[in-house]
Amino acid sequence: MRIEWQIVFWVAALAFVGLLLWLFNGVIMPFAAAFVIAYLLDPLAVHLQRLGLNRLSATLVILFGFVIVLALILVLIVPILTHQFAAFIQVLPSVLNKLQGLVSGAVRTLGAQYAEPLLRKLGLRGSGLPSISTSVGDIAGQAAGWMAGVLNSLVVHGAALISLMSLLIVTPVVAFYMLLDYHRIIAAADSLIPLRYRSVVHQLAHQIDKTMSGFLRGQSLVCLFLGLWYGLGLSIVGVNFGLLIGITGGFLSFIPYVGSMVVLIAAAMISLVEGWPHWGLFASAMVVVVIGQFLEGNVISPKLVGDNVGLHPVWLMFALLAFGSVLGFTGLIIAVPVAAAAGVILRFMVQKYRASHLYSSLPEAHMIILTDVVKAPEEH
Template sequence: MQFTTTQKHVAAWTGIAALAVLVLWLLGPVLTPFAVAGVFAYALTPLVDRLDAMGNGRMPRVLAVLIVELVFLLAVLALMLLVVPVLVKEIPLLRQQLPVLLDHTQSTLGPWLAQFGIHVNLDLSTVREQLKTYLNENWSDSFASLWSSFKIGGSFAMALVGNAMLIPVALFYLLMDWKNVVARVLELVPPRARRAVDAFTGEADEVLGQYLRGQLLVMVTMAVFYSVGLALFGLDLALPIGVFTGLAMFVPYVGFGIGLVLALLAGLLEFASIKALVMVGVVYGAGQVFESLYLTPRMVGERIGLHPLAVIFALLAFGQLLGFVGVLVALPASAVLLVAIRRVRAGYLASALYKG
């Protein structure tokens, strides 16, 4: 059976793509910091170029890169420091309120559970004695489990610290050489396909720019929403928790989850009543519905041409395949895939195969 030149090219490129996907899957943990740095470099390169242009060539590019990266790292640090006032206030309250919360839970749930033959005692002294007895009787098993958890947690912590140090370094070099990196990749494109590839990358770049602007609007809007919502319930730490939750949403689900836990903890310690659960349920429930079903599909999905269901599917699919990195790059990657699908569809509709 003879294959045409076109069929051979298609088979070769399919094999290359399959091999690239396999390598990415196998090296996923190693590539994580570089992938994250690449996403940030793509977003920050226009700022570096603009700052470089403002200097009319008198400002070295390395200085422009240092300024942009320093501002970016300070912004990330400021976002993380929003959690500090929460912890500073809540840790002492936790020590004071924990016995009160346990007593309140005991007096509320105890009689109700007793009706079903379940007797629960949440007295601190009793809990402490039971824990001591359990550890004495199961010391070896507990120590082995604790040591195993420490090794796992230590490995994770070391990986986290290593990535935190590697990402800024990779980001610096990518910002310095972004144009050269892109140019070297495009050099691999055959000359006869260069015009089509340039048109594709230009359209993809425009779509990704719209995505970044839309995502920024979503983050600011949700920061205001959560801050106002928590403040209406009278939470003292409404502003830092609300702002953190909104701005941390650049990583879908993760930022929302951390903000929800912080709000629940702060509400339980401040109100010590069912009001905390109602507050979190109303504010974060309404916020998740508003953001997932309306705000992100409208401000992000419509800007890049993705249907609301496609946005939700992209987040779930990329998260399942690539974990944290998948969630981070889900919508940008979907935008690029959408451009490719549009071009394939247009080519098919214009082909003799479709026209019959």
């Protein structure tokens, strides 16, 4: 088959898959989540098989453990988070108003001590100070209104959360069958690969699996550690809504830098408002956050994720935002596998391009010049 027809075929295949994902976006989410769960738990099932269990027994043991963990989360953690979330919505306006007052007061104090003398020396007579304070107040007010609108939209569109909770029933059932027949599914897909390309596809599949498994399994453990560290640490030092902030930040840590920034801003805001005019609570909260970020960047992530997974943070954030905006929560689920596969395939294509005649060949005029340069020393 000519290279032009191959390109047309693969572009059409990708467009068809994208069309199917867009059409069945409303029902594909539990199946995508179930496949990711089956992919993550397959090594555990293989390990249980090596211990003497058959595939059905290993799958049942994993499903039973998953149900127990899910039940414990629903009974012990979800009620606490729900209570803290409801309380957080109620106190958020007052917290933001108090924070606005603290910021405006700090600006006025710093302006009176430092800015006004400097402006007078410059001949401006402090005329720019009120506008600075007013601008800060306006920005804080706009931020408060935006955050209140976001939280209200979450409450109003609670049906989406209910739909998400209903997936907790569908996804384990689908994941059970996918985990049970995981190797049969992979073997069936492998049998469809043309024989002439099978070795190359196996090589790419191995690299994609290494990248995807290294990131998904490693980053999941990192998110679990950070959620526990931030949640328990902030709660112990006395920050209100500490468990909610910590678990939310741990979950968002799946996106590089986002979880840490959310925890840092939320913990700083809550601890500063609650502890004012004393700085002890704020300092304790910042110690917890800084230690957590240090452990993540220097100990936990290098050990569990590593530096060679091949997923650049910018590429990962682009994939999450792009797929999330088009396919919603389903897009967030499939973003990491697609980003891993696309990264491996693009690197493979660049490698083939650099090894091709199109990249290494030179124009005929350049070849003549190089030949003359090489022959010149021999003539002398």
